[in-house]
Amino acid sequence: MGDAMIALDGVELTLPSSAGPVHILRGLDLVVGRGETVSVVGPSGSGKSSMMMVIAGLERATEGAVTVGGTRFNGLDEDSLARFRRDSVGIVFQDFHLVPTMTALENVAIPLEFAGRDDAFERAAACLESVGLGHRLTHYPGQLSGGEQQRTALARAFAAGPDLLLADEPTGNLDGETGHQIIDLLFGLQAEHGTTLVLITHDPELAARCARTVKLLDGLIIDHGLSGNGAAAQAAAP
Ligand SMILES: Nc1ncnc2c1ncn2[C@@H]1O[C@H](COP(=O)(O)OP(=O)(O)O)[C@@H](O)[C@H]1O
Numbered sequence: 001m002g003d004a005m006i007a008l009d010g011v012e013l014t015l016p017s018s019a020g021p022v023h024i025l026r027g028l029d030l031v032v033g034r035g036e037t038v039s040v041v042g043p044s045g046s047g048k049s050s051m052m053m054v055i056a057g058l059e060r061a062t063e064g065a066v067t068v069g070g071t072r073f074n075g076l077d078e079d080s081l082a083r084f085r086r087d088s089v090g091i092v093f094q095d096f097h098l099v100p101t102m103t104a105l106e107n108v109a110i111p112l113e114f115a116g117r118d119d120a121f122e123r124a125a126a127c128l129e130s131v132g133l134g135h136r137l138t139h140y141p142g143q144l145s146g147g148e149q150q151r152t153a154l155a156r157a158f159a160a161g162p163d164l165l166l167a168d169e170p171t172g173n174l175d176g177e178t179g180h181q182i183i184d185l186l187f188g189l190q191a192e193h194g195t196t197l198v199l200i201t202h203d204p205e206l207a208a209r210c211a212r213t214v215k216l217l218d219g220l221i222i223d224h225g226l227s228g229n230g231a232a233a234q235a236a237a238p
């Protein structure tokens with residue numbers, strides 16, 4: 001437990017709306033070990049993205065404890081949280097979230113520069129090279145295909161050497177063939193770096209590529225995916 005990459009303990013997320021408070025997450029308990037690959041499935045609106053936002057520290061839990069990489073988010077100020085995220089968490093979104101006014105190289109390098117790395121641009125170029133975009137460094141997102149934009153986002157997500165990668169429907173905006181290439185790339189990078197992976201997906205085939213699948217329904221985890229070998233491994237863990 002102390003060695004977990006992610007520990008959620010009774011996590012609730014309640015947000016206000018004009019119709020009154022909305023109970024989006026209703027008490028999540030989840031432990032993800034270091035280096036584990038976990039897919040998250042569940043119907044639209046079940047709280048998958050919200051859970052990811054809480055794990056990323058982009059959304060604060062209303063109740064319960066969130067601990068990522070041994071860092072407890074509760075009580076951490078915004079600056080410390082942002083610093084932790086920058087150094088330890090890579091995030092990939094369905095709609096890429098690149099900065100449109102920056103080139104591919106700048107999109108990857110600028111966060112590294114903020115992190116104080118002297119080699120930000122060299123490292124960014126190497127990362128883009130590794131996702132097959134060495135010939136697109138000076139292109140802007142608007143000049144890149146969807147697949148190329150997601151490759152850029154993957155390069156950015158892995159550039160700082162994160163312990164944890166969060167991916168929310170990373171192939172949702174891509175055609176099947178391009179999506180497959182992105183997923184192969186994602187799992188290749190994950191394996192190479194031993195990154196813990198939490199992958200939200202609608203696609204059962206894709207979910208099955210992770211060692212474990214967590215199922216959400218209506219703001220609750222209805223299956224932790226720990227039957228069989230997973231449960232035995234979890235029970236044997238220190
Ligand atoms: N900012 C918000 N304010 C109020 N309700 C929200 C907000 N964001 C999400 N929701 C609601 O929370 C529920 C879960 O959303 P989400 O986490 O996006 O689900 P999923 O990713 O599984 O589709 C949905 O009912 C959604 O309408």
Ligand SMILES: [Mg+2]
Nearest residue numbers: 048049050168
């Ligand atoms: Mg979602």
